[in-house]
């Protein structure tokens with residue numbers, strides 16, 4: 436008998452955490468934070484005690500699961516380096532300190548950054564496993580990492596193999612056939628699993644309400660190239676912003692800057708964290724580009740830019756969500772040594788996350804930028820999440836007996852259920868609409 440306990444990410448888009456039990460062995464998939472709650476908290480939310488973080492809704496509530504299943508937890512699997520999948524590990528994993536934390540080399544490097552920055556300490560053994568490999572958890576169960584594409588490096592779809600079948604945990608993913616770096620999703624492996632029988636598929640429904648397919652990262656790179664290589668007006672300083680965890684996109688930005696004959700410089704602490712992790716994991720190396728995060732080095736760079744001429748540079752910085760303390764926002768507020776001026780160019784390679792605090796922050800910073808006479812371009816972006824047609828392709832590829840949508844609000848989960856019923860799944864029997872805290876037995 437396999438049982439799935441939905442702990443977090445089944446009511447909100449964030450704080451993902453799922454526990455899967457086979458006999459007396461439990462594997463936890465992802466322990467994330469609800470980033471929006473951290474952003475809207477006044478003060479340094481990361482320094483809060485886990486109980487307080489739980490109280491403000493920033494952490495998944497694993498209390499009941501821990502009481503009942505805690506002693507059976509044999510492994511914690513982290514699918515990728517985004518905070519809504521990894522950010523809660525340093526706050527919760529110590530409750531399961533005999534369980535190893537298994538992730539790809541990049542994910543583990545980002546987790547080490549988290550440990551350092553939150554001054555936390557993990558007693559759990561950290562296991563680095565590259566996509567394509569399998570880790571034997573016990574004589575009965577093992578976890579396999581399947582190549583998947585998303586919007587951060589080395590994302591995987593996890594397959595938990597048990598004597599009673601395989602549970603596929605696909606949270607988050609997209610089908611990208613031109614990812615510009617790294618391998619495509621391993622379609623052959625997914626189809627093979629589909630032909631031998633998948634007991635359950637747990638899949639993210641973040642973007643299920645978007646009809647059609649999610650476009651490739653290759654297209655985003657082309658859009659940005661098309662924009663920047665064909666600017667018709669006089670352009671001085673160029674400032675680009677995107678998610679700090681999107682190393683592939685940042686590497687493409689660097690290539691485009693060089694193609695323009697400009698010097699790329701990267702600013703911001705979270706950029707440094709994610710990009711250094713990529714260099715350490717021996718993936719994309721950012722060693723030859725300055726990544727500045729300290730006040731004095733930023734100040735010196737700004738002076739140098741003014742002296743050499745702002746038209747010679749492309750700055751890549753944090754602030755894609757208009758976060759109040761990010762570099763771009765502070766620059767727009769004229770708090771830094773370098774001001775945005777007429778004929779500068781600012782490009783947002785991101786969409787505002789559809790929650791009120793992010794949307795309001797983005798509007799505010801965009802207005803400040805426009806008011807300074809800057810050429811502003813927004814939404815030069817493709818999503819990292821599967822759209823409806825991609826979800827349908829995955830459903831048909833793996834032919835799971837049971838389907839459990841996750842990583843969504845109730846309307847999104849309901850939309851996934853509707854998609855599945857169209858494929859012959861039956862609500863409550865083979866497609867399960869779980870909310871945080873609920874569980875289901877499957878066989």
Ligand SMILES: [Zn+2]
Nearest residue numbers: 515517585607
């Ligand atoms: Zn993600």
